[in-house]
Each structure stands twice: as C-alpha cells, then as structure tokens.
Amino acid sequence: MKFDPEQVRLEKNENFEKAWIESGKYIKKSTLEESYPRMKPVFGKPHPVYETIQKLRDAYMRMGFAEYMNPLIVEERDIYKQFGDEAPAVLDRCFYLAGLPRPNVGISDERIRKIKEIIVGIDDDGIEIIRKVLHAYKKGTIEGDDLVSELAEQLNVTDIFVTELIEKVFPEFKELKPEGTTKTLRSHMTSGWFITLSELIERNVPPFSLFSIDRCFRREQQEDASRLMTYYSASCVIMDENVTVDHGKMVAEGLLSQFGFEKFMFRPDNKRSKYYAPDTQIEVYAYHPKLDGSDTKYSDGWIEVATFGIYAAPALSEYNISMPVMNLGLGVERLAMILYDAKDMRYMTYPQFSQYGDWEMEDSELARQVELIQTPKTDAGREIADAIVDGFKQHGKVAGPCEFEVWKGELCGKTVTVSVSEPESDTSLAGPASFNEVVAYNGDVLGVPNQKKWEKALENHSARTGFTFVGAFAQAAAAEAEEAVLAGASEHESRVRMVKMLSEVNMRLTDLGQRYMTGNNKKIDVRGPVFTTVQFKIE
Known part of the structure; x- marks a missing residue:
C-alpha cells in the first residue's frame, strides 16, 4: 500500500498523538535543533x-x-x-500641570430615585453613606482612585453597581475639565x-x-x-x-x-x-x-x-x-x-x-526567524533523521543507480527499514546543493554552500541557522515515516528535487520574519539542486 502523507494529514487521524504520548516517547525538540544549537542571546540588551x-x-x-x-x-x-x-x-x-477639580455633588430626590433603581433595596442609611463618601472625596480625604472601592465596601455591593451609579446618577464626573496650576x-x-x-x-x-x-x-x-x-x-x-x-x-x-x-x-x-x-x-x-x-x-x-x-x-x-x-x-x-x-x-x-526610522533586524535575529515545518515526535524518529543525514554524508557522491540502508529498527510498534537511494544512472546520490546551509546575510536569507565564495556569510556563526537542505528534509522524512506507520502503510517514499523555496526543504519564516522581509524588500534565495530520495519499508 502506497502512503500519501498529505491525505493522512487531511484526515487528521486522532490516534497519532495518542499513540505517541502513550508510547512514552513523545518529545517536542527536534534532533536537528539539538545537533545544531541555535545561537540565542544569553544576556539582555541595554537601551x-x-x-x-x-x-x-x-x-x-x-x-x-x-x-x-x-x-x-x-x-x-x-x-x-x-x-x-x-x-x-x-x-x-x-x-x-493640570488636574481635574473635585465636584461638589448634591443628592436630589430625583437622584435618590435613580440610585434605588440601580441598587435595589437601599435605604436612607445607604443614601447617607453615599452623601458622606462623596463629601469626603470633595474634601480630599478619599482619593479619586479609591472612590469606587470605598463606596462598594460601605454599601456592601460590587464595583459594577458603583460604576453604574457614578455614570448614570452623577454625570458631573464625566463632564469635568482639567484646570491648570502654577x-x-x-x-x-x-x-x-x-x-x-x-x-x-x-x-x-x-x-x-x-x-x-x-x-x-x-x-x-x-x-x-x-x-x-x-x-x-x-x-x-x-x-x-x-x-x-x-x-x-x-x-x-x-x-x-x-x-x-x-x-x-x-x-x-x-x-x-x-x-x-x-x-x-x-x-x-x-x-x-x-x-x-x-x-x-x-x-x-x-x-x-x-x-x-x-x-x-x-x-x-x-x-x-x-x-x-x-x-x-x-x-x-x-x-x-x-x-x-x-x-x-x-x-x-x-x-x-x-x-x-526603518526597521532594522540584525542577521543573528533574522536567522532565528527560520524554523522547521515538520519534526519527528519520537526518539526513533529523531534517530532516523540523524541516520538519513549521515547516510548522505557518507555516500552522497556515489553515482546511481544505488541504494544504501541507513537505519533499521522499531518505530511506533513496527519494524522500519530506511534507505537512501538514487535510481538514475550517472547521477550522484545527493545533489550538489544538498548540504547548502540557510544563513542570514546583510538582511537576506540565503542557502549557501561551504565554499570560499560564501566565507563572509558563514563566518558570523550567530547568523547561521544550522539548517542544511538535506538536514531539514530529513526531519520531514522522519516525521512522515511516523505518520505512515501509525496510518498502517507498508511503505513510504520522501523525496526532494530542485529547491526554489524554503518550504520545499521543510523550512519557513516566522510571521515576524515574513513581515520584516516583505516590508524591507529583502530577498530569500535558497535555489539549488538536491534530488534526494529516502525510502521506508514498514513491516
């Protein structure tokens, strides 16, 4: 049975997460992020x-x-x-400096009627409490920010009733205008x-x-x-x-x-x-x-x-x-x-x-805006991702047709064999851009090889994401393998061809990174031939 990972994601199989959690191997941190630690500030930055x-x-x-x-x-x-x-x-x-004057608020019969409509059951003692608190406010013995709480406490009601009382019965408070001082x-x-x-x-x-x-x-x-x-x-x-x-x-x-x-x-x-x-x-x-x-x-x-x-x-x-x-x-x-x-x-x-002024983001900060789309959620999945990268490092220059087994073991209760392969003749197992690394350089996001031409871009370690094309792809392949096993598939194949966008090798910019790049007319250039295939056999 051929496995279609996109179809499985659309179906949102509810057993996936449950199976991972029950296995006791549920983890959030990707093996790639652990192998290539991101450069993050240790200390705060002063103004x-x-x-x-x-x-x-x-x-x-x-x-x-x-x-x-x-x-x-x-x-x-x-x-x-x-x-x-x-x-x-x-x-x-x-x-x-100016301040609001404190109004001299009187309580007429009409206002008493409105008070009783808001605070049902209030008696003459309650009306007298309101009168005394407002007088104390006018004299300055009660501060303005204590007025509501003081009335609520003495009347034994919530702040909501007092707020409504001031708004509807005593409009003088809303009509106050600042008065200047010397x-x-x-x-x-x-x-x-x-x-x-x-x-x-x-x-x-x-x-x-x-x-x-x-x-x-x-x-x-x-x-x-x-x-x-x-x-x-x-x-x-x-x-x-x-x-x-x-x-x-x-x-x-x-x-x-x-x-x-x-x-x-x-x-x-x-x-x-x-x-x-x-x-x-x-x-x-x-x-x-x-x-x-x-x-x-x-x-x-x-x-x-x-x-x-x-x-x-x-x-x-x-x-x-x-x-x-x-x-x-x-x-x-x-x-x-x-x-x-x-x-x-x-x-x-x-x-x-x-x-x-213009929005200026340092390259080190921009590099942290690059993130992986998919990562494996089990220990075995993480091992598979590492094994895929090691396999391409070891055999990447071998010409096809060829196939190399890089990992075999238990994944989510099934035996899985992982191989890296190249079916075509006179074509290397790993394409020329496979180990290009994504870096931030002069405000741009680039996928560059480890060559003298890009020495300047690679010398700033804090602006290197640590994500290579094949490394990020391996993360997605391992995550898809986990999904394939839990979906009951017998085999699965992950592949990447000519890369033109970050998403084609399992990477994306955060929303913040996207806003910065778009707003400042910066470029993302991650083009390169990868032409890499990983096959999974599930038993």
Whole structure:
C-alpha cells in the first residue's frame, strides 16, 4: 500500500498523538535543533540612552561627585526667581500641570430615585453613606482612585453597581475639565539645582560637588532628528568660594575624556542665559575620532556636547545662596548618538516606533526567524533523521543507480527499514546543493554552500541557522515515516528535487520574519539542486 502523507494529514487521524504520548516517547525538540544549537542571546540588551546614563553616573562618581535627585515639578515662581525678565519666554517652553477639580455633588430626590433603581433595596442609611463618601472625596480625604472601592465596601455591593451609579446618577464626573496650576515640569536641570542647593546649605557646609541625571521636559514646536520634548540632562554643580570658569573646563575634560573625546575647544555661548553671570557661559566642543571623516555635519570630528557657566549672583540671592556655583550640563541623547553612531535621536530613543526610522533586524535575529515545518515526535524518529543525514554524508557522491540502508529498527510498534537511494544512472546520490546551509546575510536569507565564495556569510556563526537542505528534509522524512506507520502503510517514499523555496526543504519564516522581509524588500534565495530520495519499508 502506497502512503500519501498529505491525505493522512487531511484526515487528521486522532490516534497519532495518542499513540505517541502513550508510547512514552513523545518529545517536542527536534534532533536537528539539538545537533545544531541555535545561537540565542544569553544576556539582555541595554537601551543606548540608559547605558549612556550608567556610564555617565560612573564617570561622575569617579571624579568625586555625589549623586542627587532634583525636584521634577517646579513652581512657576521659581522660574521668575531664576530667569528674571526672561521667565515668560522660558515658561512658554514649559509644560504646565493640570488636574481635574473635585465636584461638589448634591443628592436630589430625583437622584435618590435613580440610585434605588440601580441598587435595589437601599435605604436612607445607604443614601447617607453615599452623601458622606462623596463629601469626603470633595474634601480630599478619599482619593479619586479609591472612590469606587470605598463606596462598594460601605454599601456592601460590587464595583459594577458603583460604576453604574457614578455614570448614570452623577454625570458631573464625566463632564469635568482639567484646570491648570502654577506647577511646571522641569525644563532645565538648573531649576532643580537652585532649590536643592538652597536646602543643602541650611544643613551642610560647602563645598559641594553634586550631579544629577534625570528627565527634563520642553514644549518644542515639533520633534525632529536632534530634538525631543522629553530628554535626559546630565548635570553637575560645584559650590565653592573659589570656583571659577576653569573648574568648568576641567570637569568637561575629565568627564568627556572617559568617553573617547581627545581634544576640546571652549567658546562663549551667545545665548547668555540670565541665570549665568555675564561672560561665564561657555559651550564645550569636543573632538572624537569616530566622527572625523564621517558623512555627518560633524565630519571634521568636532561637536558641541556641553555647556557650563557660573550662576549669576542675583539668581543665587533669591535662594539665600551667597557662595559661587559652577554648573555644567549635557544632553544624554546627544552623547548617546555619538557613541552609538545614530543618525536620528527619535529612532535611537524609540526604535519600536516605525514612524521614526526603518526597521532594522540584525542577521543573528533574522536567522532565528527560520524554523522547521515538520519534526519527528519520537526518539526513533529523531534517530532516523540523524541516520538519513549521515547516510548522505557518507555516500552522497556515489553515482546511481544505488541504494544504501541507513537505519533499521522499531518505530511506533513496527519494524522500519530506511534507505537512501538514487535510481538514475550517472547521477550522484545527493545533489550538489544538498548540504547548502540557510544563513542570514546583510538582511537576506540565503542557502549557501561551504565554499570560499560564501566565507563572509558563514563566518558570523550567530547568523547561521544550522539548517542544511538535506538536514531539514530529513526531519520531514522522519516525521512522515511516523505518520505512515501509525496510518498502517507498508511503505513510504520522501523525496526532494530542485529547491526554489524554503518550504520545499521543510523550512519557513516566522510571521515576524515574513513581515520584516516583505516590508524591507529583502530577498530569500535558497535555489539549488538536491534530488534526494529516502525510502521506508514498514513491516
């Protein structure tokens, strides 16, 4: 009886899985994956911005700076104290915080009627409970996220009833509109340093050398490749009666030299912020060999990376600070772009969002998107797959007609003999492409032979799938043999001819891999002559 594996799969014989499980030999991992382990990351991968932050933290602490956390929420009045008549322009770039007001909710007779329709059986005591809880919410003794649970607990009902109550009886909650406050999100780390230093000098004696690396928020008109509305500032201050601009130069050199910058230029900053003393605001330009000759606007190797200055005495006096303070700050994302050779700050920061840049998948990751379609489910099936590969390795160059027995034993309760054969004359048992391996190379998926021509593609072991044409085919052949035995067949033949697609040798791309290849116009080229046959005799 000739066995048609496709027909058996269509019939979905329910005894297959049951027989494999009952045999105690049911396994999920394929022998090929065990013989050729896939290269998978052992460690996690850090985000470039957070990794740069960590390196900056270490760099600051090596220089003797202590780490502090500055206030993130800054009152509008502090901006006026720090920036003087420039404050309105600065505040235009700030995000103001707003909140929902707490409504003063009354309970009329009409509302009591609606409450009784929702919570059947509620009495006057229950109505009074609602009144008191809503009053406590208005006074702030009950938080908004506790309101539903508090009402449900005191009324002894589920949250569903309370949610319906608020929606249908008290529409004031849905109609609330945010009301602005005078609190802003910090747009400059300087805003926090003034507040921090004013508190520190009340309890400590200078000098202080402090640093903070944290988020700032700026209401930009739009984000672009070099500007984000939220960014990280790596900022430090030195409070010392003898501090000068030279301290800023030394800190800049000491900090940035730890990141590979070799030479520095210091230029007056034309922006002249009011919180810096006149003629002390300095831009730091640093030379990095990685940029020299690049195709960026920094092709000469020089880039502005930091700004420093001495805080103005009038601004310091607003906080009762009488000692000079040097402040230096740099944008973490800008430094990270240099270190990671990034062209777009948005894509470097948010690579998960397609609108910020092209989808880039490393070859090692793309290789892991290639998987087998069929694998044997028994130990014996796995042995058969290995034996088929060994048979073609040993006899593959023998010219036909020829046949070699490669395995004989028990498979799913039957005696099975496995042979590799070539019926035609002057044709090798294994075709020239039989041992081509599927690899990921420059974003493409290729089937390549182990030849000098493909040395570059094969040298990256993490981008090699470990799947050869004949190896993957052997997996399918062994799986079909298991199905044939359980279907009661007496013989079966598996063969592959000229390969043009992955599926012809029992491979496919995952859905993720397919989306990447299609969306980026990448190619799959696995063409090659295999012309291989495996025969199974079942007794």
